[in-house]
Amino acid sequence: MSASSLQLEMHPLRESLYEEMHSRPFQVIPSPARITHLSVMCSEQQKAQQFIHLQQLCEMLGGAVPKEDLPCFQQQFGQLQVRWEKHMEFVSYTFIWLGGDHGDPFAESGISHLPDGWLEGICGEVVAAFHMSVENVCDSAEPTIPEVKTYFDTMRLVGSQPSQGAAQVWTSYRLHDDGYGRFLIYNREMSDSQLGRLIQRLLEIESYRLMTLMGLPMARSIGPQLQLMDQQLAELTQILSVEEYDDEKCRDERELLGRLIHLASRVEAYRARSTFRFNATNAYQDLVMQRLADLREDEVSGHLTLHEFITRRMIPAVRTCKATAERLEDLSRRIDRVSDMLRTQVELSIQGQNQELLSSMDRRSRIQLMMQHTVEGLSVAAISYYTIGLVKIFIGVLYDQGLHINKSLSLGISMPLVIVTVALLTRRIHSKFSKLAADSVDSKDK
Incomplete structure (x- = not known):
């Protein structure tokens, strides 16, 4: 009996699980090319609005309009490639322009040939926005480092040679006058498929890097409040530890319990605000570190590699978020213990009053x-x-x-x-x- 004739009950998710492995394929990108990438944070409602906006772009460019809202959509419109991806917190747009004059790496970009006014209609908050210029130097000499520096407004460069020297990548990890970041890639001996995988990793590294750092401002804002709440809890604990009181210092257990409940509610409010953000920070960091390892970088003499530059600042930021989350958990546990002690003391006091009453x-x-x-x-x-x-x-x-x-x-x-x-x-x-x-x-x- 052949395998095709087997009558077995199939799981309803079987086909979708197969398709999940192919839902975000690597792109095939020739060189030279001009690429612009945007990562936009948005709600589920805004994601639906962005899909409608994407359909409008396809109509404007005269291509096939997608009917189904898929996790990943990509289509070729002449010399322009458009890729749209949905993630848990954000939506990403990648525009690749393959035609035109490629003399100046950043004279034109992937969004230069979009319909007027369409880009401004994207709803949400832009987190990552950068241009990427891909140059083919397989049969020509590479520009010197001083010449490369002029393309980045003489900013300090970060560069490496990924894939064991098959390409060279330069960036400054700073925003330029147009509000975009810049990446410059020199393709030495990569095929179009290899180049597409390299570019996809670089796009993800930059997007996930910024999403990782989203938790740092929150951690910095919570830190002083944690210090203040820690002091307040220490004061309450000190009051509970005093054995004898005179009339002027006699404590009111109900007042102490009210202060403790207020303190606990503040801690829980901070935990509710920060738990998802800090967990996302850890998840994004893992993705960034994996993508950096996949680059297999070689050092360019005198310059930090992408891995060295990113980990130098990202890891302390992640540790700050982790330490803040741990402090919140520790403070919550300590408040629970003090609450238990205070409740026990209140119960003993009530029992004593009841005994006197009896x-x-x-x-x-x-x-x-x-x-x-x-x-x-x-x-x-x-x-x-x-x-x-x-x-x-x-x-x-x-x-x-x-x-x-x-x-x-x-x-x-x-x-x-x-x-x-x-x-x-x-x-x-x-x-x-x-x-x-x-x-x-x-x-x-x-």
């Missing part, structure tokens, strides 16, 4: 019990008094009806009987209610 209630209960016993004694006397009064009236009625009894003797005999009877009834009622209260307490405990 003791006070117990004392009041004993006093009330003593008062109750006193009232019970008085109530026995009062009830007995009124009862004896009723007995006296009853004896008088019997006497008036003709019953010959000694009223004084009868009243004297009834007095102790009434008092004993009232006392026994009062005690029995008290015992009954005490038993009901005890049964109620036992049922609650169960």
Whole structure:
């Protein structure tokens, strides 16, 4: 049975996974060429608007208009090549012009032949913008270093010989009067495919380098605030560590807890703002270092290579971002520990207050019990008094009806009987209610 006749259930992502490996192909770029590259930070809504703007460019240039919003689009319009790529945070445009006079490396650029007004309609914020001039020196002599320096407005040059000397790359890593950076590439013996891979790596290095450094301003702005919050946390910890207080320095745990919650909320706000940016910084750095390793540079005598120049400033910037992120995490953990201690102390304080309240209630209960016993004694006397009064009236009625009894003797005999009877009834009622209260307490405990 042939492989094509196998009836197997395919994963719904199988084809897209295959296509992902071919979604961003290397370009084939002949030399000479003029290239302009833009990296524009934008939201998802702006990315959709940029795709519509790209469709308008294709219509203006008379080419096929893309219907589907793909991660990467590239098309040839005569001597102009256009490449559009979507990334997580930004969109990149690469314009390659292959025609015209190539005498002055930067007399014209990849955007020189775009329709008027189209470039200004791109929405978003430009992070990377630079021109790249590719010259063919396979059959001619290369310009001298002083001559190359004139193309960069006599700025200090950074250069190397990538691919083991198959080409030479020059740049200043500075912005020129037109607001763009500049790269000058001399092709010595590279094929068009090799040159396309080299240029793609250089474009990615410059874009990712700038995206890596995006986290540095945030780290610098957060640093002083972290120092201030660290001092505030140290003060709160010092207050908690003091064992004895006088009346003037007595602390309010609720006030301390409120200050600590405010401090924790500020730290979490900074973490929410910076976590993605710092993680992106680490990811972009890894990409830059990988692309630099792929260049396989040889040194040009007296000049820093691209790898040396970039790592000299980029690695400290990345470490600053990493240190700031670690300080935020450490401060958050310390605030959690202090919060736990303060909550424990508040709970102990509440337990102490509850214990005092229970003791006070117990004392009041004993006093009330003593008062109750006193009232019970008085109530026995009062009830007995009124009862004896009723007995006296009853004896008088019997006497008036003709019953010959000694009223004084009868009243004297009834007095102790009434008092004993009232006392026994009062005690029995008290015992009954005490038993009901005890049964109620036992049922609650169960």
